[in-house]
Amino acid sequence: MQDQTTAGNxxxxxxxxxxxxxxxxxxxxxxxxxxxxxxxxASPAMVHAEEEAGEFAAISGALTINIGTLSAGWLVGMLKAAQSANDAGKPWVLDPVxxxxxxxxxxxxxQLLELQPAIIRGNASEIIALAGRASRGQGVDSRDAVEQAEESARQLAQKHQCVVAVTGVTDFVTDGQKARRIAGGSPFMPQVTALGCSLTCLVGAFAATTPDDPFDxxxxxxxVFAVAGEQAGAVADGPGSFSWRFLDALAGLTPETLDRAARISAA
Incomplete structure (x- = not known):
């Protein structure tokens, strides 16, 4: 990340x-x-119905698609939204739960990969399996380490011409050429349901802010997640108090603190 485009900026x-x-x-x-x-x-809109998902994607800054509780009707909406986002030149993010x-x-x-997401965000087991390799994933749980998924992420990024993020203890992001690792967070984060899904949505917010640079x-x-998670985890007593403290940490995070506390390294 270049100086003029720091995380804080x-x-x-x-x-x-x-x-x-x-x-x-x-x-x-x-x-x-x-x-x-x-x-x-950011401003979220949980619009998924097939009757309006495509129309809404055209007026949104970005689209995120998470297949966690997939159904036939939702899939139709997802496909329409992804196609509409592409037609409107809006970035979209895929979470292959x-x-x-x-x-x-x-x-x-x-079907969704054929519509060329700008960014794929998943856990290590999901990314390994998406690259066609054997993973140890069980349901939505990752049983593989992020480091084991790095090569799979690079291959996926090159194949689909997109950015791939593998999230875990230390996150990994690549566009197939350059790559970064992001340290931080808290051991409480995997104990709070759907934080990874929430991160996918936040990736969409920043993709909307800088649509020409999905990597940064x-x-x-x-x-942002790593720093806020680390701050919340330092004062939380458990996953329950971590959950609300994390929201407070996100809301109180300043650009200056983000840049100062960020632990981003080349990979």
Missing amino acids: LLRSMRANPPLVQCITNFVAMNIAANVMLAAG AHYATAFRRKAIA ATVTALT
């Missing part, structure tokens, strides 16, 4: 002009994802 830009982000996410994630977006400074678990999910993810947008979103 991108956070300042995002808040100065809060982007409308269409978040097609799962039932479990809707509430926490919307709260995360609002706390960070447990895409390997069933034939329905495998077919759905293949992704690195910034992950850095």
Whole structure:
């Protein structure tokens, strides 16, 4: 990330002009994802119905698609929204939740990948499996380390000409050429449901802010999560108190603090 486009500067830009982000996410994630977006400074819209998803994508700054609680009707809406975002020149982010678990999910993810997401965000097991390799994932849970998914992420990024983010203890982001690792967060984060899904939505907010640079947008979103998570984790007593403290940390995070606390390294 270049000096003039630091994470802090991108956070300042995002808040100065809060982007409308269409978040097609799962039932479990809707509430926490919307709260995360609002706390960070973005404007979420949980619009997924096939009758309006495509139309809404055209007026949004970005689109995020999460297949966590997939159904036939939702898939139609997802496909229409992704195509509409492409037609309107808007970036969209794909979260391939447990895409390997069933034939329905495998077919759905293949259809969505054909529509060329700008960014893919997943856990290590999801990214390894998406690259056609054997993973140890079980349902939505990752049983693989981020480091084991780095080569798969590079291959996916090159194949689909997109940015790929693998999130875990230390996050990894690549566009197939350059790559970054982002450290931070808290051990409480995996104990709070749907924070990863919420992160996908926040990636969409930064992609809307800097649509021509999905790599820096992704690195910034992950850095915001890492820094806020670390701050909340330092004072939380457990996952319950971490959840609300994390929202407070997101809302109180300043661009200056973000740049000072960011732990981004070349990979």
